[in-house]
Amino acid sequence: MNRRNILAFALGPVLTALLGLVTLPIVAWIFPPTDIGRNNVFQVAINFSVLIFVLGLDQAFVREYHESKQRDALFKACFLPGLFLLTIVVVLLVPFSADVSWLLYGEAEPLWGWLTAGCIFFSFLARFLSLILRMQERGLAFSLSQVMPKVLMVTVLLGYLFLDVDRVYTSLLLANLISIVAVTLALVWNTRIELKRGFFARVHVSDLKPLLSFGLPLIVAGIAYWGLKATSTLVLRANGAFEELAVYSLALSFASAATVFQTVFSTIWMPTVYKWVANNHDLDLLESVNGQLVAVIGVILLACATLSWLLDYFLPPVYAEVKYLLPVCMLQPLFYTLSETTVVGLNIQRKTGYSVLIALIAFFVNFSLSLLLAGQFGAVAVASVNALAFFVFTVLRTEFARRVWRPLPRAKMYVSSGVYLLFSIFFATYQPTRVLEWSVMVSIGVVYIGAVHRADLANAWSFVFKKTKV
Structure with missing residues (x-):
């Protein structure tokens, strides 16, 4: 393509x-x-x-x-x-x-x-x-x-x-x-x-059995994934924290801009990989795409943290906390997108039953920690826990896929994803108010991405601005 x-x-x-x-x-x-x-x-x-x-x-x-x-x-x-x-x-x-x-x-x-x-x-x-x-x-x-x-x-x-x-x-x-x-x-x-x-x-009726064996577990996984996404909102509503829910919902609405990135990537990625497999294409490209995506996610988060203060000009003062929650809320679609590069092994080997277990484990993490922390820490807690749950979701998809298909180097992905998670949670909890604090945090992020992902960013740049095929 x-x-x-x-x-x-x-x-x-x-x-x-x-x-x-x-x-x-x-x-x-x-x-x-x-x-x-x-x-x-x-x-x-x-x-x-x-x-x-x-x-x-x-x-x-x-x-x-x-x-x-x-x-x-x-x-x-x-x-x-x-x-x-x-x-x-x-x-x-x-x-x-x-x-x-x-x-x-x-x-x-x-x-x-x-x-x-x-x-x-x-x-x-x-x-x-x-x-x-x-x-x-x-x-x-x-x-x-x-x-x-x-x-x-x-x-x-x-x-x-x-x-x-x-x-x-x-x-x-x-x-x-x-x-x-x-x-x-x-x-x-x-x-x-x-x-x-x-x-x-x-x-023939016999043609349906392998198709249903592949597809039916995805229904349960889809429902579990829906629960994973909805837990934070449901817990805040159950606690009666409607003001916190308003802040969290607004942050999610702005963060939904990242779902455009998720949708575009998911629409293109799976058919492309299946085509590679069918044509015996060089699957080492999977590692390259994964590295590029990790780097791009870091750039998106830094841009979000750098520009989030602009929201104060569009929102009433009561929503001042939204700008701090924006990066951590964006991790939900971004981590999901990242996991799409590693989970392909489950689909290629038709081991979609693991998808149910993965979604249920991540849902349990989200639900239990949200119940524990939401009452005291409100929107910051549920947003942070939601991001953590999607990090767990990404790790589980990666590990199960490696087990049933081919190994994919993932150390750098885990380290960088963990750094992004900690950065976003710290940004949401510390809530820097001075320009110097803001600048120091963003500068540290720029140095990290430049040092660790320079080659990945160069490859991503080359793909976007040159007529490269995947």
Whole structure:
């Protein structure tokens, strides 16, 4: 995959993040706070439902794509089980749509339940269809499939504003459904040739067993990972520390900028590695990519710590602590991204059952320490513990992958990751207020990265600014 393709894949997450910043204020101006809260529940329901109903077969499709000689049959085998299960569940729940609505949104509105079911159904379709574009390395088309929902959402909402549509939650749900359906139709058009071939492809029941063996453990791992991410928020809410929760949530929102980096890397990385394996490519590149990523993460953290004081100009004084939590909150997506370079061995060897154990151990670390420290130290504690849990998550993924596949040198990665963790926790707890203190901390970080990761940064620079292929 060359630099042009990578930039094409990166376009989607970047534009989606920017459009998200536009969409939220528009929604806030049009709809009351209760409906905005309901829309958050809606997003959780969509994400959780797709996670369950894909049965992990989306990842099985990605894993087997480059090694399969019958890709149309592979897609059909991965797509049909979840579609069949989802259709049955939706049909069974239709008579109980009012109950579903009450469970999700606090009001027994049957139409809300039907609209939500429609969004789940089309989100499932869009998930699988977008994988075809991803695996064919059609980066621009893939990015457009991610951006289109946000563009259509903004368009529909502006239409509501100018046409004076009733500002009720039904209208917001309908806007979500319109955007998801439109994107799905666009994906159907972009993949029409593959879908036609897949329709006539033959699939045997025996083909499903290895795919499900690979995919089903990923569902449990996905749920455990969701719990790992949500623990900090749940513990703060359980303690009734709503002011601390507001600070932590705001820091996470700003830190979510790092998820763009995570999304771009994850979208490109796994298919690329599977392609390397299928083509007997030189896998020593894994070590090089890992080292470059460790160096880039250090640069991102230093830039974040250096510029975080600018948040004071955009936030009320009550949120002054946010700037100190920003680096430690960014470690969650950054450590996850780093672990993607080492965990590939589990996926290549189809040992995805370990993913469940890894996520559960990290979840236990996060949950137990957060319960112990949140009451006394609040947002600083849960943010620091969350970063520690993701460091444990990264170490476990690395060690299990080394055990089942090939050894990857990891001493420098562990040392630097530990330094980043300690730096971020110290920054969050010490909270430097004077320019001299701030400058000394950042300067130490610059010296460390320059001394340890100079070659890695040079390689990363060469890749970004030269036409290097991976």
